[in-house]
Amino acid sequence: MATLRLNPIQSLDAPELELYLTLRRVDEHERAGVLVATNAKVVQRLLASRFTVASALLTPAWLEKIEPELRARPEAEIIVYVGEKSLLETITGYQLHQGVMAVGKIPPRPKFESLLEQSPRPLLLAAVEGIASAENLGAIVRGCAAFGVHFLIVGETCGSPFQRRAVSGSMGSIFEQPAVQVDNLVETLTALRARGVRCFAAHPRPDAKKLSAVDLRGDCCLVFGAEGPGLTAATLAACDEMVEIPMPSHMNSLNVAAATAVFLYEATRQRG
Numbered sequence: 001m002a003t004l005r006l007n008p009i010q011s012l013d014a015p016e017l018e019l020y021l022t023l024r025r026v027d028e029h030e031r032a033g034v035l036v037a038t039n040a041k042v043v044q045r046l047l048a049s050r051f052t053v054a055s056a057l058l059t060p061a062w063l064e065k066i067e068p069e070l071r072a073r074p075e076a077e078i079i080v081y082v083g084e085k086s087l088l089e090t091i092t093g094y095q096l097h098q099g100v101m102a103v104g105k106i107p108p109r110p111k112f113e114s115l116l117e118q119s120p121r122p123l124l125l126a127a128v129e130g131i132a133s134a135e136n137l138g139a140i141v142r143g144c145a146a147f148g149v150h151f152l153i154v155g156e157t158c159g160s161p162f163q164r165r166a167v168s169g170s171m172g173s174i175f176e177q178p179a180v181q182v183d184n185l186v187e188t189l190t191a192l193r194a195r196g197v198r199c200f201a202a203h204p205r206p207d208a209k210k211l212s213a214v215d216l217r218g219d220c221c222l223v224f225g226a227e228g229p230g231l232t233a234a235t236l237a238a239c240d241e242m243v244e245i246p247m248p249s250h251m252n253s254l255n256v257a258a259a260t261a262v263f264l265y266e267a268t269r270q271r272g
Helices: 015-021 026-032 040-047 060-071 112-118 134-146 164-169 185-194 233-237 256-270
Strands: 003-008 034-037 053-058 077-082 100-105 124-129 151-154 179-181 198-202 220-225 241-244
Touching: 003 060, 015 034, 015 053, 015 100, 026 034, 034 040, 034 164, 040 053, 040 060, 040 100, 053 060, 060 077, 124 134, 124 185, 124 256, 134 151, 134 164, 134 256, 185 198, 185 220, 185 233, 198 256, 220 256
Parallel strands: 003 077, 053 077, 124 151, 124 220, 151 179, 198 220, 198 241
Antiparallel strands: 034 100, 053 100
């Protein structure tokens, strides 16, 4: 059980609170190897996860509510800063404050080969390229968790799934959904195909196959790109086939997170 070091605060000037005051400085959090959970549901999922919890920033009411969950953690000690809601609401960049925040440590990056070996067959993987929107990336993580993706491959041109907005967009599912950031997505897809994993590019084209006509029951990886530019030519060339969601002629695409959910639903439907 964790010991709670309770620190009542009257201001946010203490240097140790800096992580809570730099919510828009994504790179600083990445360099520090931490993530910041900024709403109640995500904090509670962090507390229920295997991720290390470094500290929490709470109102007295929230401390009373989640103190048992904090004390049940395996860490030797968790620092808990306690302040009034009016004080916490002054944190820049977080307007819908619920009175509960926490800092967790990002675990070491998993190895692609290890995830591949540990995943049961048939494989269901997803890969993303060029996703700059943290909210979209978080929603994709959430979709992967909902439909049983063994792990998500995050290409080198994407943001981190541990950005604050991505963590919130995933509703904390990033704490359970395996994801690996790779340095070269094209090489990764090529390696998958060499192992017999079919790679399907979600890309609307006149010559693309309709989603329902593609057999997704075997080992496969579904590849998604950003809205607008879509997948790069190199990534398309690294895939086996292009696949599209049938839509009326006046529509040509969906939000990438919505498209991911449609593709993954079809894969799980086919697999029974």
